[in-house]
Amino acid sequence: MGNDSSTGGYLLPAAGGPSFDNALDDAIQQAVVGITGLPGSLVRPRWQPIVAKQPPIDTDWCAIGVTDTEPDDYPVQDQTATGSDLIEHETITVLATMYGPQAAANAKALRNGLYVAQNREGLLAAGINLTDTGKPIAAMDFVNQQWVRRYDLTIRFRRKTIQNYDILTILSAEADVHTDTHEG
Template structure:
């Protein structure tokens, strides 16, 4: 197979193209946004809302502390991205991403904070705040009570999964065709 190098990252030469703009928030930055949302809506202190997975997982809070662990448990994208806003120099690639985020509330007031979060995401002003982070609330499922064994003690846990959607836009240096060196002949 013939290799195509990156070249000049435009459609003027053969080769692979990468976006010319910055990437949307993923990984730890996305976790920080979701943690801010959960903390703000539930009323839990920001230090008591932590990503479920990470390179440096936080210590489990003491048994008398209310806290939340969250994580992205699903990530889908639409099957029909759009190429739009074509200029002479570039085109935008738009795609909708849907995230499933599961939040687990723990501690003696875990049920209270879970219910507060459930009710708070239905408040239009809170959804406006979520929109400023680039997301829209699509759906959520009911709270599910569970138990979890943490440090040899059974603790109450309340899980809730939300679906959030956002539009991402990537720019590619795909230049528009302004002239074609073609001669047509015929009758």
């Protein structure tokens, strides 16, 4: 439970702040599904608490995950009637790895598709915008005594986040002003 600035001590963000993990992952996953046409069940988080079984070698699928988040230094603190908003911009790096017989085509479709404004509408609604993409990098994995096609694509996004802190403001005050006048 957070406190406000009238109590002193450390301040926690007020309830209802941005979701930094699941909402971000969901928005990116939905964009990959929409742009590549891969089924949602085959666009998977890169890191999972319980590792899922890898799809068969002849199945196209994608593993995605945020690999880096770099916030700008010195977020803006904006005083509002409900507290103080801390506004921050950050660069998010995502690694999308395509597997399967159409891995190269899917990596290219994702890269090119992200540059189509309509394809970014869902991301923009979540406060995320494309900065740039790398080029698809070919790699191979040796799994179960066979080579698996793989293409890695690095994507960078920018996002603005706002966290509210309960910092009270002086909206009005009653005061008497006393002055000393000296004649002389």
